Amino acid sequence: MVQTFTEQSIVSDIVKQFPRSSDLFKAYKIDFCCGGNRPLSEAIAKRGLSPEEILKNLNTLYKEKEAKQHIQIDWDTASSAEVMDHIVQKHHNYLQEELPNLSPYVTKVMKVHGGKQSHLRVVHKLFHDLKTDLEQHTVKEEMEEFPLIKSYEENPTEERLRAIQEGLSDLAMEHSHAGEILHELRRITNDYTPPEGACGTYRLVYNRLEELESDTFEHIHLENNILFPRYMA
Structure with missing residues (x-):
């Protein structure tokens, strides 16, 4: 091999x-x-x-x-259950593993270099605000909204649909807030460009923050543009 x-x-x-x-x-x-x-x-x-x-x-x-x-799915024909299962298996599981693993690196870089590079203290705060928001967001989806959607698919009622729409409106606002934090992280890190001579951990943090941004935007896209419109029309 x-x-x-x-x-x-x-x-x-x-x-x-x-x-x-x-x-x-x-x-x-x-x-x-x-x-x-x-x-x-x-x-x-x-x-x-x-x-x-x-x-x-x-x-x-x-x-x-x-x-x-490299998983290829036709989102137009995929069922809502398939979309939600994919979101949980790819994006939620990624966040569940990545957020706690990345946290100590962000803290270490802030402690070592934050004295001379004050923006790293802002990076530290923004990341941990995002971490808290995303952890709560994924729990809400898995424990409340996704099961509600699945129950509606099995037995559609106007009451369930209204409950879904209220929940999805809240999730969409949370997406907007996460997007704002990610945009600010990108701005304050100069598009995740480490300074000349940055140590390996410094570069690692920027690389993984950029990877987190990419995964989160894909996650939000699947929900805002594929899943949510099925119930918000």
Whole structure:
């Protein structure tokens, strides 16, 4: 089987191509920041770890990510249940894993560099405001709105439809607020461009914030433009 990453891959290059690999390296206590400019084999040997185990886990994670990105669905013909299941499995699960994993990196960069670069304190606040909003948002969808839509599909009534419309109006406003935070994050980070000489963790945070933005906008698109109009007409 052809592997995307090998023992000769440079650690910092792996994180650049696949930002979420930093979580795996953190778990194995492999330095991808100051000590990232070296082959993975060297970093593994220094920790006395198993190359086979780490490469298997690393490449499996990457292939899972690639597989999710290439799922093709005809949204015009997909049922509402299929749309909602996709949102939960791809976007909610991503947020459930990514938000708590990214949080300590955002805090670390703010603590290390925030004294001289005050905008990082704003980045820290914006990210954690967004984290709280998105966590509450996904719970509301999974516990309230999505089950209500599924029950309406099984037994449509005017009362259920009105309840759905009220709930979706609230969700749409939450989308707008999340979008505002993401736009401000992009503005204040200069389109996620780290300063010259930024350390690996600094670059990692910007890369993963941009990835979070991309996933969230796709998530919002599926709801605002595909799912919600079916019930808001």
